[in-house]
Amino acid sequence: MRLRTTLPLLVLAVAYAVISFFVTNSYYQLMMTLVLVWASFGLAWNLFSGYTGLISFGHAVFFGLGAYFTALGQIYFDFTPWLLIPVAALVGGAAGLLIGALTFRLRSHYFALAMLAYPLAILNVFMWLGYQELTIPMKHKGAVLYMQFTDGRMYTLIAIVMTVAIVILSQAVERSRFGMALIAIKQNEAAAEAAGINTLVWKLRAITLSGAITGAIGAFYVMVLLVVTPESVFGMLVSAQALTVTMFGGVGTVWGPLIGAAILIPTSQILQAKLGAQFPGIEGVIYGLAIIVVILSAPEGIFWRVRDKLRKRSGTTAVAEAVAIDVPTAGDAAPAASVSQSGGQIILSVRNLSKSFGGLKAVQNVSFDVQRGSILGIIGPNGAGKTTLFNLLNGFQHPDAGEVMLDGHSVFGVTPHRLCEAGVGRTFQVMRPFPRLTVAENVVIGAYVRAANDAEAREHAANAIARAGLTNVAHRVASELTTKELRLMELARALAGAPRLLLLDETLAGLGANEAAEVVTVLRALAKQGITIVIIEHTMHTMVRLVDRFVVLDHGAVLVEDTPQAITRDSRVIEAYLGTKWSAHA
Amino acid sequence: MTPILVENFLQSLMAGLLVGAIYGLMCVGLALIFGVMRVINFAQGDFMMLGMYVAYFLFVAFGVQPTFGNIVGPYVAAFLAAPVMFGVGYLAHQFLISRVSGTRTAQLEGEGHYAQLILTLGIALVLQNAGQMIFGSMVVSVRTPLSSSAWIIGPLWGDFVEIFVNKARAIAAVVSLLVIAGLVLLIGSTRLGKALRASADDPTAATYIGVDVNFAHSIAFALGTSITALAGGLLAPNYPFHPFVGLEYVIIMYAGVVLGGLGSIIGAFWGGMTIGIVQQMSALVLPTQLQNSAIFVFFLLIVLLRPQGLFGRVTERT
């Protein structure tokens, strides 16, 4: 498994090394080194931004700090770069940790643009300190000790080793719990929290690692260039370079930055060489047009475009529609209300819960209990406060008053991922599966909360997939699934964390009658296995055949709590749903 | 000594207000695009550069200067450049941006942001370098005596404190305010404005209520481009420019828009204004070379402490 992905990489690296050995033109040697420098920078950026989905416009800050650290270390202390480069990694990592800790409170565009400010603020500080231009002192003696080779191929060799190391590291991250956590964050940070992932900690680890690698690359870059100016290492175009090679090649895969750098760096250099002196500007126009054309035909980058095409060509014979659900039939769908009514233990208890936004009382004084192994439906028309109530139950929002007790302990102030560890799983109304991962890979993300290692996580995931009845489609990628299968996949992901209590957010919405029936069958089977389920929906329709009890919300307050049979006859419920006019006629 | 300090303070404040007003207008242009479409357009500065050149050539080569003279001419040229850039923006959206944004991107990785970033970087490269080929590398500006003369407020406090108000900058600031007022009216009370706001809030829901979201995006992009270009035209008498000038302003624009709060036109104006004031007044207490560091540090402070921006709505999740 490992060998299969590492082997082509090593073959490529050896081939690159062999070719570089035969390149005697010092300019091509430099270009071969620069391709790897920018590929590595792209890989480092990808390790953070590609996997977490948080776009950083400011990776130049780590690059520049590494570069200046190395230059100043040589100029003032005469340290060797062999020592300075690893230490520059520590500097970059520390900067990553600090910047991450400060900036992770921001999301999406705000995060991206805030990152832009760090290198630009520091750039001016370095100017102010008088470091406009630094040159690495030339060593005539002990040049190798100072990484000053007369043969440009030595730099290429070092760059190859560095790049391979970063690729292997990236792949290791990608395959491990680390990578899964990052991918989960990218899909849906809230869902990741709900799946038991401490998103802040993982993001900090990712930016620290990414910053450390970037710092080392910046340090190496100085040794290649031998001159450092603030603009050339902290400038906006430096950060843009990392984005460009990665996005051009493909985000979220180690091959993206490699492909991007291998195409873009030589292209721009050759254009500059062949045309720059004759028709100044035309090289930039052609380069820009090439980028535009490629990105319009491959908006997600070359790698994904090519891969999707290959998949499509070979994948037409793939698995036939798997409809059969591999779950023991739960017998008659009519609820055995009496069973769960008979006073089991109370797993979840909600007491006088209230929450308002501004003047709007979203949830008012709501109380109810849920018994172990039962299925509770929360219904209500749009705007009744269902989602707010749900968010209060699983810790995404804090109530203004009242409390939620899980097994008799208050969950106030408990973060979503802790709650998940405590056995509360949830699904989301808006599904954001990772479309290119298989069902098994999507589900395994939810399994880490209960697993000590990767193998155990995969085992949990397989088990959860079986319970959700998705074994037949486990190896298919999520983008090929039907809505019903996606819902079941979300359910499987929640199950993979072995929850005692499952909170389901509109799992049945938008499904046809037959599909909904299938999902109901799965859910009832889960309840039989002892999992308590709380589900919200805004229609009663299918729910009647699923739940043991209903809580009906209206205007944020509990309208009525009763069995399905009683609810369907309750005039207040009909009124809430259809308005007074209808109830009068009813 | 005190009158000098007072004068320094007031003079820097005045510079900040005048510079800030024009930043504000640039930011408003960007905010239309960023706010409505959520597209990060790296080429915004380069569209502004194009606007500056269009105004310049209208002024020197297409009869604006002989017809309107050196005083009114520059502003006529700036306003004539705006519709030209509206067309450029519209075409750019129709043929390029719309292919990786809006409703087409739902299924794309990162909702198309990656493609948008690279695409607009590509557009920026083309505009800058084509600019060098066509306009050359010589630095130019729209020449008017207004840029080197001032209205003088004062003397105040005896006869020492005098505040200089640069004429070109003052006119540009007033024009900016008028344009923004007009824009706010347009967005607040017309059908088009409603379509823009609906598209910004929720593109999917907007289509349900009959808004042609793609058209609304085209208009937003074109309008945003032309407003930023107008700001460029207003700046052209004061600020000499060249084909690469866009890089100097695009970051300021983004900082202003984020500072003001995403999705708020007025917020974007105040964001730009704040940047101008911080930039100019920081020189009172900090070394002048740290002017731009002051902007970015201030920006980070505000954004980290108040993630929704100075004027953003709280409900808009950080």
Add this chain to the structure above:
Amino acid sequence: MKLGRRQFLASAGATALTASLSAPAVWAQGAKEVEVGLLVPLSGLYARFGTSCRQGAEMAVDRINKEGGIKSLGGAKMKLVVVDAGDTAEKAKSAAQRMVADYPNMVGVSGAYLSTLTLAASEVTERAKLPMLTLSYSDLITDRGFKYIFQTSATAASQAKQAMPVVLKVAKSAGGDPKTVAIITDNTAASVASVKPMREGLLAEVGLKIVVDETFTPPLADATPLVQKVRAARPDLLFFLPTVISDAKLVLEKMNEFGMGQGRVPTMAFGIAMFEPDMLQTMSPDLLQGMIGSIGSWGGKGHEGIASELKAKYKEPWVDQNVISTYGDFIVMRDALEKSGKADRESLATSLHTLDGGPSKYYPGGVIKFDEKGRRVDAGLAIIQWQSGTPVTIYPDSLAVAKPMWSKK
């Protein structure tokens, strides 16, 4: 003897996979052409300045070939290779690397305008043992112990030192008697290097007191805070060191706006930015009138032929530093080649180090001779002044074409 890089490459080149050609290790005597390079920014932010350099280079090479090439090489013609250095250190380094790799027969090069670019490019030319002549000012260029770099302008520190007494002399001869000075400088390397010695005693020596000392990062958005400080201090003189043309306009217009323009606070500029033809595209010539500049080199007396050729051929109104210095570089290369009689890098470098070409014709002051650091011996500077829409040379007398004007307060 150490194995030179080129020889090493040549031997390894036999097995080369790439299409590029390696150099033959031995040079044929009396070749028909001698390759010389010009490595300057032709794209990006500094393209304007590189273009001027190119004009100077083309005119010089034209003239050399018209005059019969290099006689000691059997009348070999000079062949100019122009390479775009781009606008960043990285681009300059790649360009230099490409140049030394693609043109193994090149014997010498001139470049790269901005000292940042020169520093990066010379890291390559030094290792390729390719002699490089530069007009860049930064002291650092010739402080690295390099053997193949030759600085034809006086260094920034030296220029500052030379300029002071001259400025005072010019001022006094025009009836002024400055006692206080304000400094406004940008923080590019050359400007910082020029200002440093001024602060560290140079101004005190000539009896000038610094009353404002401001450093800014180019490009400025607005010059108000800077010029307000000048206004508050009311100095007798302003020393202004811009690199970017937009900064020059912003400060000068603001000086005028604040009532200190047009000579009321006499302004002395260092560097080329304020004297390019572009200035006339951005502001009124009235506001430039009387501005004085200290520059590493400028066209003047004895360069009339070059000036008229430049006007005819490239429509440039005057001969600036880039044109004349680059012109001079190729004349110096020719002279050194004549002397050595060999067309290879090593010989040209040796020849340049031992050259004694007498009084300098295309660079101000001193002689055509380089010291062990590679600095031109007794390199002087030119003082120029905007007079009626043209910057004219007013110092040294050997170059001066006009008398200084010093408007009274």
